[in-house]
Amino acid sequence: MFNNCLVCDNLFNSDHHFSDLIWPNFKNNPLCQECRNKIELLSGEKCEDCGRVTSEKICQDCLYWRKKFDFSLSNHSLICYNDWMKKFMHQYKFVGDYRLRLVFLEKLSDKFKNTIIKSDFVIPIPISKKTLQIRGFNQVTGLFDFARSRMSTKILQVKPKEQLSKLNRRQRLKKENLFYLTGSSIENKSVLLLDDVYTTGTTLHQTAAVLYEAGAKKVNSITLAR
Numbered sequence: 001m002f003n004n005c006l007v008c009d010n011l012f013n014s015d016h017h018f019s020d021l022i023w024p025n026f027k028n029n030p031l032c033q034e035c036r037n038k039i040e041l042l043s044g045e046k047c048e049d050c051g052r053v054t055s056e057k058i059c060q061d062c063l064y065w066r067k068k069f070d071f072s073l074s075n076h077s078l079i080c081y082n083d084w085m086k087k088f089m090h091q092y093k094f095v096g097d098y099r100l101r102l103v104f105l106e107k108l109s110d111k112f113k114n115t116i117i118k119s120d121f122v123i124p125i126p127i128s129k130k131t132l133q134i135r136g137f138n139q140v141t142g143l144f145d146f147a148r149s150r151m152s153t154k155i156l157q158v159k160p161k162e163q164l165s166k167l168n169r170r171q172r173l174k175k176e177n178l179f180y181l182t183g184s185s186i187e188n189k190s191v192l193l194l195d196d197v198y199t200t201g202t203t204l205h206q207t208a209a210v211l212y213e214a215g216a217k218k219v220n221s222i223t224l225a226r
């Protein structure tokens with residue numbers, strides 16, 4: 001059977017059940033061979049804080065974060081955020097192809113289900129109501145669908161953008177933390193944050209800061225890409 005690749009749209013023969021490092025048991029092949037070849041699993045020596053591949057124990061960016069905040073994150077990611085992965089995320093988030101959430105589901109589950117089980121709270125990074133309206137789904141809960149029953153989606157909330165746009169740039173930087181907590185106490189609990197991509201680290205540091213302020217014992221994070 002011929003199918004169109006969900007990322008590049010090329011027509012390809014999807015008959016072969018493929019077995020490779022990335023998806024040993026995946027039944028339906030949603031990506032062409034060319035796209036699959038561009039997926040880079042993160043491996044080797046990594047920064048202890050952000051999980052990027054580097055020979056430095058703590059990378060330069062994370063040294064900056066450690067100065068800015070009085071904690072350090074422990075982030076783990078699965079895939080290198082290369083050009084192909086940028087295309088994948090664009091197709092998933094902005095074109096809105098919700099089927100793409102399935103591509104890395106099995107691999108994410110294999111690698112992280114134990115971490116997820118061991119955490120007291122598993123919190124996906126929220127998106128604003130407006131973004132949810134436009135996109136129709138939260139890309140993070142989609143990617144980590146296998147862990148949905150463990151997710152607390154109400155505790156962490158994101159401020160609406162309008163609220164911030166009234167402020168000038170300086171006030172904005174001061175009040176830059178976009179996140180706040182509601183409901184359940186996370187005091188003395190371990191929290192695992194889930195996100196789609198670790199880029200600058202701003203989102204995860206902001207959310208971790210809010211959680212630590214509320215008494216969290218330890219905050220770790222997992223992202224699909226880094």
Ligand SMILES: [Zn+2]
Nearest residue numbers: 005008032035
């Ligand atoms: Zn393709």
Ligand SMILES: [Zn+2]
Nearest residue numbers: 047050059062
């Ligand atoms: Zn780092």
